[in-house]
Amino acid sequence: MLQCANLTLRKDALIFAPDPSVSLDHIVSDREMNGVPIVFYECVFTGLSIESLEEASELSGSFGDLSQCAYLHYASYKSIMKAAIEVSVYLKYSWSKRKIHSPEEIEAFPKKFVRWIIVHFKDAMNEDEYRSSIKRFFYARCMFVLRSRSIDEAWIEFACRVKMLQRIMLQRIVIKKKLKDDSILLLKKLVDCGNLLQLQAREAACEGGMVEVCKSILCQEQFEQLEITSDVDGPWKSAVVRELLQFWSQNSEKLRGKHLFLADECKGGVKQLEEFLINRKLSALVPRTLSLPMPKCLRLLGIEWALKRCSKNECDYIDKYYRHHHTRFYNPSCVYKFEEEKGDKRRRLYISFDYAIEDQITGERRDCRPASHTGNHLLGLMRDTEILHVLFAL
Secondary structure (H helix, E strand, O other), X not given: OEXXXXXXXXXXXXXOOOOOOOOHHHHHOOOOOOOOOHHHHHHHHHOOOHHHHHHHOOOOHHHHHHHHHHHXXXXXXXXXXXXXXXXXXXXXXXXXXXXXXXXXXXXXXXXHHEEEEEEEEOOOOOHHHHHHHHHHOOOOEEEEEEOOOOOOHHHHHHHHOHHHHHOOOEEEEEEOOOOOHHHHHHHHHHHHOOOEEEEEEEHHHOOOHHHHHHHHHHOOOOOOEEEEEEOOOOOOOOOHHHHHHHHHHHOOOOOOOOEEEEEEOOHHHHHHHHHHHHHHHHHHHOHHHHHOOOOOOHHHHOHHHOOEEOOHHXXXXXXXXXXXXXXXXXXXXXXEEEEEOOHHHOEEEEEEEEOXXXXXXXXXXXXXXXXXXXXXXXXXXXXXXXXXXEEEEO
């Protein structure tokens, strides 16, 4: 057992009362660190995802203890702006979800534990405020949440410089509304900077030029994941999933290792995925069907016909080469594979999703786990999920 101020850590239980004054130094000041300086551990933790820290916290010895303390203390700094004025700000613990609103507590909080700077804005953003946040939380990654149909050109210029200001990539942009055509052109300018790792957009916003932006960014080497969300239960207005999958079939090498997520009310997107896969599978048997409208018989075939469950060896392979296990679910499915062509032309999709029906009914919150060969195999319930993961691979 490790005690850190009023933080008590045990492998079999967690009793957590966060203390902002806690520092990694407090834990190791009286411990033998095998000759490794504390700054080394802090640098390692800075580059780890919250999922990796959770895994590392299970290790024995000082590294496991320090990982656990970092995992429990990491937080996000959230700022909400209106008319370029910061109207609300707070810190939120990633693990416990506890929020800190007091300016004094925020200022006293150890800056190295702040992993994210999240800025919500509807119109203009105050660049001075953001620069100040970067200086305060030097190790944090940044996320911008756009809540308007228009994008300010000055903000685009600023976002293109974030890497120089922060010494890391711009981590994530969230698009909440359908952008005007001129704003899509500005967003494309930001994308072309090669300074973005993740993009999240509402399904209703993914039409026309926005789909082309998604295709373009998926081909960039530094880019990691695209997430499409929806808050409307029913058919999707756009064909974004179908268009992206068609793009993948023609550019599989460029999209290798990229991740596509469908989230929230994503039944419409899952339906597009199923139809695409079944149609491609059928066309491999009868090539002429690829250019025909969706045959009625596809409804009878079912998605089980198009996908194959992955073995343990296959799951180990994608974990090793694509870090597939970094994606966690409360009740994970098996990992399924869709494969086309052979040899050098081979392309694959690995699909997994969260089967959380039991959790929704009972209200039980479970520990997150990666999808694997031992996951839930009720593939017919895929349309009921609220999070689906597609890995593009070769």
